Amino acid sequence: MYAVFRKELADHLSSKRFIILFILIFLAAIFATYIAFHNIRGEVSPTTEFIFLKLFTVSAEGWPNVLPPPFIFFISLFIPIIGIALGFDAISSERASGNLSRLLSQPIYRDSVINGKFLAGLFVLAIIIASVIAIVAGLGLRLIGVPPGSEEVLRIIVFALVSIIYGAFWMALAVLFSVLFNSAATSMLASLGLWIFFFFFMYIFPVIPEAVASASVPIDQNSSLEMLTKHVEIGGIIGRISPCTLYGEAVAALVIPELGSLNPVLLAISIFYAGRMLTPLPFGQSLLLVWPQLVSIIALAAVCFAVSYIRFMRQEIRSI
């Protein structure tokens, strides 16, 4: 398996695809840091505990309200694209080029092929995500001059890990399609289609969760607070069908320690009663808040990989 891993890694790192993706996400990270640098003063008060984390969460004036803060938005936009780009032709390209049967007639187990490819993709994913976070953190450190505290470092590391696993989910999904479909184009379209659905219609513009919520708990100006909370709650539950929502919530809780609840209505109520921004949660509490989200992302990645693994192992070689 090590040989497959090494070759795939070398292929990825020398491919044009990797260079394009890297430049893209590198520019986005610089842009996000630039925005953060220009707006961070407005968000920081003498009582702010976690200044360094603000680098990742500061929004700009005129930045659309429906979107997460710039850095979070860019990273949640690009991670699935990178994952898909790394996986969509993993198996189908080998099959189409006539390499697969030659490869499988070598003295290696069949799963070495898919494991090696998956691990190499994971490695590349880790390199990209770690370097992007490092760029933002490094630039930010230089620009704002405030070093991160130990808890901030911990939160950033967990954020990076979650991002890698989230990317692994999209890669596993793309690998699955590359096993199922003979054509790389079909496999890419299928994965991108799912991504567009989950990202735009379930997360960024949650039209579907909204529709379900409105159908089950209709609200108007006269609705009670209770109804409103319930409405938002149902929308949230439906939204969590999408891995993009799960990731968005997990990241929000990790990099915004002040986030006390995932229900915006409840959050608004507590802020209203407190009369100020909530005090930050300890790391453990933030983690607990999005524990289900984290577990779901890991499970989704594992399931997708397992299904593609089984399909690949059982595939009749004739059709390969």
Next chain:
Amino acid sequence: MAQVVVETKNLTKAYDNFTAVDGLNLHIEESEIFGFLGPNGAGKTTTILMLLGLTEPSSGAAQVCGYNPTREPLKVKRIVGYLPEKVGFYEDLTARQNLGYTAELNRLSRKEAEERIGDLLATVGLSQVADQEVSKLSRGMKQRLGIADILVKEPKLAFLDEPTSGIDPEGIDDILNLIVSMAKKGITVIFCSHQLHQVQKICTRVGILAKGRLVAEGSIDRLGRQAVGGGRYRIKVQVAEPDPGLIDSLKRIKGVIEVQSSDNLLFISCDKDLRGQIAKTIVDSGSILVEMKIEEYGLEEIYKKYSHEA
């Protein structure tokens, strides 16, 4: 006694709706070039995949160099090379890098791999283009690279699935010569092809597969006698100034069954090789013997006969 390399007993592969290979009994010995023939869809590739352990047989057993390919696929794959019909390489790697990857998958040490790959590229005549990307190689070159690729692991047995399809005549000769030289080095070759004259040129034995069954197996001349000549030898004789009594005296030779004549040509059917006696008879009769040979049976006729029968 030559070592048995491939032995199958009632090897069968059945899919839901059809049987690809049906009770196949093969017996292939060391250093043979075995021609594996049959129409498309006859089950040749399925048989190869089963022998490599890439597909599980539904029933029956196979032994490849003493290993069971279903139970010990890695041991089999370590000593068996397979050149698939539509072989492909990583187009953006060079010929040398592609072979290097194969060597790495076969756990050769780097030094050993480098030496062996250099030698092999020279053997298949690709030293000049060894460091060019595979996408720039011609089809014939890729096919020769494929042969180098299976030789990297120094196999005992090689399956070549249509190695000459779509290649120009010179390229075909190169590949056939390579196959013959492989066999001389002690590698057993199983050669699948539709190009019957190529098979006839290099194969010591052939097996004809039709609808998953082995309908004929043996050396080409024996199959020919069975299939076309009804099990008899046909001897073609050309004489000058034939003696009128010649045909009668030929018919009197023990073992001669029939003599046909047209002009100066005589076709003699007999149940064993009687060339010596025939020559003596002709010379004794006072006729002049110009040429005499045993008629060879074209593989084409044999193939047609057997595949139609099935």
